[in-house]
Amino acid sequence: MDRTERFYRIELLLRSRGCASFDALRDDLGVSPATLKRDLQYLRDRLAAPIVYDRFDNGYRFEAAAAKGRQELPGLWFSETEIHALLTMHQLLAGLDDSGVLSRHLQPMLERLQGMLGAHESEARELMRRVKLIPTARRRVPSRHFELLGSALVQRRRVWLRYFKRSDRSTSEREVSPQRLVNYRNTWYLDAWCHASEGLRRFALDAVQEARALDAKARHVAVKELEAELDTGYGIYGGRGAKVKWATLRFTADAAQWVSHEEWHAAQKSRWLDDGRYELQVPYADPTELAMDILRHGDRVEVVGDRTLAASIAERLRAAAALYARPTFHRGDAAT
Secondary structure, three states: OOHHHHHHHHHHHHHHHOOEOHHHHHHHHOOOHHHHHHHHHHHHHOOOOOEEEEOOOOEEEEOHHHHHHOOOOOOOOOOHHHHHHHHHHHHHHHHHOOOOHHHHHHHHHHHHHHHHHOOOHHHHHHHHOOOOOOOOOOOOOOHHHHHHHHHHHHHOEEEEEEEEEOOOOEEEEEEEEEEEEEEEOOEEEEEEEEOOOOEEEEEEHHHEEEEEEEEEEOOOOOHHHHHHHHOOOOHHHOOOOOOOEEEEEEEOHHHHHHHOOOOOOOOOEEEEOOOOOEEEEEEEOOHHHHHHHHHOOHHHEEEEOOHHHHHHHHHHHHHHHHHOOOOOOOOOOOOO
16 A cells, blocks of 8 residues: 555545544554654645544544535545656646746645655756756747636636737727637637627737726637637638638658658548658648648648649749849858
């Protein structure tokens, strides 16, 4: 029986018996007196368990207030392996959260988990440094907006937004019903029902200039409807009601070593070709993001079947090549 199981057993014994003597606990657990003393001290000092010694009954019990409310020991259900996993997840959340909002709210839980491991503060810091997340092209979100929108989402309240639209550099004010928060490629987005356009829209949180919670109840949209409307296409542009097409991409054998292990879309289809190449099919409604992902593979991928998409990729490649056709020398460059 490991330590976590002993904690669980002690809780059950005190709940069922009301009061249990030291000898009764030791006999049931099958441990030495020193081990039981350490367990009881750890439960009280490190986990804040409301265990007291009753001199009249010569045994241990939960305080009356705790017993009446049947408060379980904090973290009782976690093994040491599960605690390490939770600490790892905390580190990942902290890396995704520019504003520190999630880290701040989860800090009490983090401290309790570290206490359950019995680690000193220096050991805990060392453990957290063993997990590293390296974000790229991260767009920062003001913490006040993240907290307000997250709270409105949970409380099912509408929100007023002043939003900057990058495509045409315009600013608009609108009332929305938050439906879902999405973190995609290190950037936070809000999926919401826009009451001005009467449809589902996706808003980049870093483009929200101002936000204010409203008293009005948010409109409910089923998760299946959200997924059908916004997740059917490729990337963050999703479907948005547009007709979804399928792109067929053929990667060279070299590129296939990496691409074959990647998920470009949840509904993607793939197969290996006889010559070692890898064929990937993905659905898309807006080609913007798909084109960027295709272009990053350069001459190691070919678009087949979709003439419009292929022509667009070819034009982008020609334009990029033209930038290097006539090298421009700046002061300090070495001429060849």
